[in-house]
Amino acid sequence: xxxxxxxxxxxxxxxxxxxxxxxxxxxxxxxxxxxxxxxxxxxxxxxxxxxxxxxxxxxxxxxxxxxxxxxxxxxxxxxxxxxxxxxxxxxxxxxxxxxxxxxxxxxxxxxxxxxxxxxxxxxxxxxxxxxxxxxxxxxxxxxxxxxxxxxxxxxxxxxxxxxxxxxxxxxxxxxxxxxxxxxxxxxxxxxxxxxxxxxxxxxxxxxxxxxxxxxxxxxxxxxxxxxxxxxxxxxxxxxxxxxxxxxxxxxxxxxxxxxxxxxxxxxxxxxxxxxxxxxxxxxxxxxxxxxxxxxxxxxxxxxxxxxxxxxxxxxxxx
Numbered sequence: 001x002x003x004x005x006x007x008x009x010x011x012x013x014x015x016x017x018x019x020x021x022x023x024x025x026x027x028x029x030x031x032x033x034x035x036x037x038x039x040x041x042x043x044x045x046x047x048x049x050x051x052x053x054x055x056x057x058x059x060x061x062x063x064x065x066x067x068x069x070x071x072x073x074x075x076x077x078x079x080x081x082x083x084x085x086x087x088x089x090x091x092x093x094x095x096x097x098x099x100x101x102x103x104x105x106x107x108x109x110x111x112x113x114x115x116x117x118x119x120x121x122x123x124x125x126x127x128x129x130x131x132x133x134x135x136x137x138x139x140x141x142x143x144x145x146x147x148x149x150x151x152x153x154x155x156x157x158x159x160x161x162x163x164x165x166x167x168x169x170x171x172x173x174x175x176x177x178x179x180x181x182x183x184x185x186x187x188x189x190x191x192x193x194x195x196x197x198x199x200x201x202x203x204x205x206x207x208x209x210x211x212x213x214x215x216x217x218x219x220x221x222x223x224x225x226x227x228x229x230x231x232x233x234x235x236x237x238x239x240x241x242x243x244x245x246x247x248x249x250x251x252x253x254x255x256x257x258x259x260x261x262x263x264x265x266x267x268x269x270x271x272x273x274x275x276x277x278x279x280x281x282x283x284x285x286x287x288x289x290x291x292x293x294x295x296x297x298x299x300x301x302x303x304x305x306x307x308x309x310x311x312x313x314x315x316x317x318x
Contacts, residue, residue, distance in 0.1 A: 014105060015106075015107075015199065015200035015201070016107075016201055016202075016203060017097070017106075017108075017121070017201070018039075018106060018108050018109070018205060019046070019108075019109040019111060019117055019120075019121060019202060019203070019204040020032040020108065020109070020111065020204075020206070020207070021114070021204055021205070021286070022206045022282075022297075023207075023282045023286075024112055024278060024279050025060075025217040025218045025220075025221045025275075026207045026208070026217065026297055027207055027297060028110050028111070028207060029062050030066075030301065032110035033062075033066060035108050035205070035301075035305060039104070039108075041106050041107055041108060042070060042071040042073065042107060042108070043070055043071065043072045043107075043109075043110050044093060044108070044120070045072060045073065045075050046089075046093075046111030046116040046120060047111060048086070048112075048113040048115075048116050049248055050074075050076065050112075051076070051077060051078050051084065052078060052079065052245050053079055053080075054079065054080050054237060055076075055233075055245065055251075057225050057229055058230050058234065058250035058251055059250075060225070061075060061076060073096055074089070080237070080243050081240070086115055086124065089116055090119040090120065090123070093120045097120070107200075114282070117204075121198065121202050122195035122198070125190050125191050127179050127190050128179065128182055129182070130178045130179060135174065138178055138181075139174065142170055147167075147173065150170065150174065151167050151173060154167075154173055154176055157177065157181075157186065157187075158186035160186065161176050163281060164281050164285045166281070167277070168252070168278065203308065204292070205308065206286055206294070207297050208283075208296070209297035211280070213297065214279050221275075222271050222272045222275065223268075225250065225271075234250075234254035234255065235258065238258055249275050249278065250271050250275075253270040256270075295307055
């Protein structure tokens with residue numbers, strides 16, 4: 001088994017952001033809480049699905065008991081009716097970190113959304129301006145021909161980004177396509193350019209396991225969500241199914257069931273399948289990172305923290 005991950009960027013600053021990443025359902029919340037308790041600090045969430053007050057079960061928001069163990073930020077702080085971009089998040093998270101670092105030398109970032117983690121750690125990539133008519137045309141095509149057609153077009157125009165984007169999120173697919181069309185260049189060519197210098201150094205701890213284990217945990221998590229009331233939660237949100245916040249795995253499939261397009265059992269199996277697909281892309285992306293130090297998903301939190309301490313000491317003495 002390949003072990004969990006630690007990504008380190010060498011900076012001279014004495015403020016440390018420990019970012020906990022990994023595929024969905026792997027145990028990021030538990031490890032983030034253990035690390036935060038060890039360093040007597042706070043957690044900043046980078047899971048964009050957990051920002052919304054109305055979405056709890058389908059986004060696996062930490063339990064009330066977990067939220068009480070250490071202070072959390074960016075958990076259910078906005079409404080699904082509110083427009084909220086990754087740019088908004090980056091600005092607010094950096095302001096928050098400046099405040100938290102005044103009283104803490106370490107802060108924990110727990111993330112299920114790679115784009116949002118990257119926005120905090122190194123700033124957003126800058127993209128060319130896009131004519132609004134391109135987006136309108138793409139949205140019209142999406143409505144008329146479906147998401148699969150858009151996915152295939154993205155695969156043709158930018159096979160690299162196709163491998164790592166959440167293909168079940170039409171907003172992300174449309175965004176990539178409009179940049180490809182407007183610029184004549186792959187969306188991925190605008191990624192990973194010179195990053196913004198931050199006032200903290202970053203140690204990213206990413207959790208990894210064999211793919212079969214990840215998939216099994218995902219299947220169990222979806223079953224738990226159904227038992228906890230995902231169907232009732234989705235029914236309540238159905239009148240606003242058009243909102244961008246609800247264009248996400250777990251809700252879309254239940255909406256299709258409510259519209260009579262799916263049987264419930266099939267909708268549940270689709271949630272599992274689409275979540276597994278997303279996790280597969282996450283795993284592929286993380287494994288490309290040469291600056292990641294892996295630790296096993298089943299390593300006790302105490303041992304993981306010891307490894308962090310050992311790594312930091314070795315890095316400091318290098």
